Amino acid sequence: MRERGNPLLHYLDRYAGIAAVALLACTRRKRPLPSGIEIIGILKAGAIGDTVLVSAVIADLRSAFPNASIIFFAGASNFEIANMLEDVNRVIELPILNPVAAMRAIRSIDVDVMVDFGQWSRMDALLSFLSKSRFTIGFRTSGQRRHYGYDLAVGHSSNVHELDNFRSLVHPLGAHAGNIPFLRAPEKAPAVAREYLAFHLWPGGRRRQLKEWPTNGWLRLVEEFASPEMGVVLTGSPLDRGRNDDFIASVVPRARPFVLNAAGSSLQRTAAILAGASLVVSVDTGLMHIAAALGVPLVALHGPSSSKRWGPISQTAIVVESPIAGCGYISLGWESMPNPPACMEGIRFEMVRDACLATLEKGSTLSPNPMANVGSGLPS
Numbered sequence: 001m002r003e004r005g006n007p008l009l010h011y012l013d014r015y016a017g018i019a020a021v022a023l024l025a026c027t028r029r030k031r032p033l034p035s036g037i038e039i040i041g042i043l044k045a046g047a048i049g050d051t052v053l054v055s056a057v058i059a060d061l062r063s064a065f066p067n068a069s070i071i072f073f074a075g076a077s078n079f080e081i082a083n084m085l086e087d088v089n090r091v092i093e094l095p096i097l098n099p100v101a102a103m104r105a106i107r108s109i110d111v112d113v114m115v116d117f118g119q120w121s122r123m124d125a126l127l128s129f130l131s132k133s134r135f136t137i138g139f140r141t142s143g144q145r146r147h148y149g150y151d152l153a154v155g156h157s158s159n160v161h162e163l164d165n166f167r168s169l170v171h172p173l174g175a176h177a178g179n180i181p182f183l184r185a186p187e188k189a190p191a192v193a194r195e196y197l198a199f200h201l202w203p204g205g206r207r208r209q210l211k212e213w214p215t216n217g218w219l220r221l222v223e224e225f226a227s228p229e230m231g232v233v234l235t236g237s238p239l240d241r242g243r244n245d246d247f248i249a250s251v252v253p254r255a256r257p258f259v260l261n262a263a264g265s266s267l268q269r270t271a272a273i274l275a276g277a278s279l280v281v282s283v284d285t286g287l288m289h290i291a292a293a294l295g296v297p298l299v300a301l302h303g304p305s306s307s308k309r310w311g312p313i314s315q316t317a318i319v320v321e322s323p324i325a326g327c328g329y330i331s332l333g334w335e336s337m338p339n340p341p342a343c344m345e346g347i348r349f350e351m352v353r354d355a356c357l358a359t360l361e362k363g364s365t366l367s368p369n370p371m372a373n374v375g376s377g378l379p380s
Contacts, residue, residue: 021126032135033152039068039109040065045121045123048286049290055085055293073092073105074094115138116169117166160308183293196276197231197279201244203285210343217348228258230278231258235262240264274294279296284303297316302321303327303328320355321347322346322347326343
């Protein structure tokens, strides 16, 4: 069973989780913040994009507590990306589908402060409560009823970028915003053959189909750029490999030889592919945030999710936002509305093409990012 975007798990988490959180909260009084903080726990049990955003907060914590040990508790879906974060001393995987084993894992080490970055999950709140921590901090998210057991509950806002919400969790510890999300590109680049662009067609999460840009737009974009001089690499999860193959089969014959399917690669290899690209074009998903944190030129496509809430944090990114009224309504990833507008259909091919050309032109005038300089070219 997949953890990410699973409707059954969402149902159980809400209707069993709320009661469990409220019941356990009755058994413990609020505790004061410890005077000495030597071990900090970070709890984020899913979501690759969220984990990348948390990298900025971890850097803020490292600045405030240079000698502290920072332990990251991750789920299966974000364990690999958590191991790519700077300033983390250790990553512990939580088997979320096995609650007893997850509890044992989070209790495997004592921490002075546990910071829970989960926005809605009651499972995260329960694990935080059951951890061997002297103090817990988590979100009080409207309508989620998950905050009762924290020693300190911080209000979560749907009106600011999620990075600002994450930063608010560590302000009480004396850690203040001074960093942006950052990933160091893998040292080893993939084998290269030519300059290339990286396209990420398929979003993740429960409402992923609403974030898909129509295939016809992607086909025109590939046909615009794929040539003997410029390749195109299609990234994606293992589940996206077949969809990429079908997509490549639809590309016009003259451009098809210059398109590569890299779906199913490890996150390390995918990051190397992104870091070596002249440009990344992506829908709103975790890979978009990886590209932004690597500092590579990026065009991000936003429709039902607003860039003000979830846009890339990068000086080398351009956002293409849907012009359709009523878009940007998704806040935490699973919201729905009756008769939602076809947001992604409002993003015209010409809008994306022109953003790509502008980004490529701007990128040609910039000095290379030393942290993302792993070479360029089409992986063979």
